[in-house]
Amino acid sequence: MNRIITISREFGSGGREVGKRLADALGCAYYDSEIEAGLARQMNLDQGYVARAIGNGILTSIPLHFGRTISSPSLYKQQVDILVEKQKLLKELAAASDCVIVGRAADVILSGNDPLKLFVYADMDHKVARCQQYEEAGRLSSPRQLEREIKRVDARRAQYHRMFSDMRWGDKTGYHLCINTTGLEIKQLIPHLAGYAKTWFELHRK
């Protein structure tokens, strides 16, 4: 069975960097926005649209302006199709090779593959500072705006996760290792996390 590592993460905690660096250290595939890019190609849809459908869960209506929405059965069907295809794609990727997958409820969807499930989190101040560091020049949000954005994204992630599992997103019981990145440089942690992951797979699959 391939060795699958799933990374769930709070927005701004550096989970994506943990995933990318861990995949590099372990010499395995890494999937993040590649998932939406692959689906968009397969389904001949815009990648941004696919990402929003996955990020927001199924929407039966699209707001036009306050108090007015459009809804359509075909829109609903398309969004269900995206989620179905996403699950198929995740399973294909997990069957193809060892890999690290960030987000996308892969921890639940791939539970049959016995993945090592990591959760990456941090204190709010650290997440805000990290977001500021990565923000595009010219678009400088205030710490308060960033805090709101972080909470909004995480609430959406939790909601998305609930579509697939009763287990509460971020509840440590659903993960094998929960890593608080507050005040740390992720790069320096990777050798230890990679070693931990290798040992975990050796022990867990005895």
Add this chain to the structure above:
Amino acid sequence: MNRIITISREFGSGGREVGKRLADALGCAYYDSEIEAGLARQMNLDQGYVARAIGNGILTSIPLHFGRTISSPSLYKQQVDILVEKQKLLKELAAASDCVIVGRAADVILSGNDPLKLFVYADMDHKVARCQQYEEAGRLSSPRQLEREIKRVDARRAQYHRMFSDMRWGDKTGYHLCINTTGLEIKQLIPHLAGYAKTWFELHRK
């Protein structure tokens, strides 16, 4: 500043073993029941009594039998004294040398020492199996009995922690690394955890 590692742990998860082995790997002091032994000596009290006072928090009454209790101001004072002395002792130990301290709300009491705070947990089946393995011969509890005991001990730990902090015992936000030991041999994880701890202190104290 000395390097202090605090280990909070679910009963049966192997947190004590993590602490002992980590202290050995890092070549530093290890404190667990040594705390109560030290206090009992200092205060000229029975070690078991001190352990119960610390384990249960302050009791203003002692049950005699159903519906009857005794309570006394001097008993209350003695129990407060034990907790005060325990805090002093923890601070003395943390000031004396690098160390690993298991339980005793050291994560909160020593927060001024900027400790690396670990939380060790596991699935219930794993904890029950681990308890059975360590049970004295001749005292074989059923899995259901052990599960009740595990929940009882953990509820007491959570309650004890609440005396010192608003932070919920076991809530990952209060810790730097949460380690799920389900299906693992702790011994094999130690080199990676020791490496992680060393790097954490290097990065966190820059």
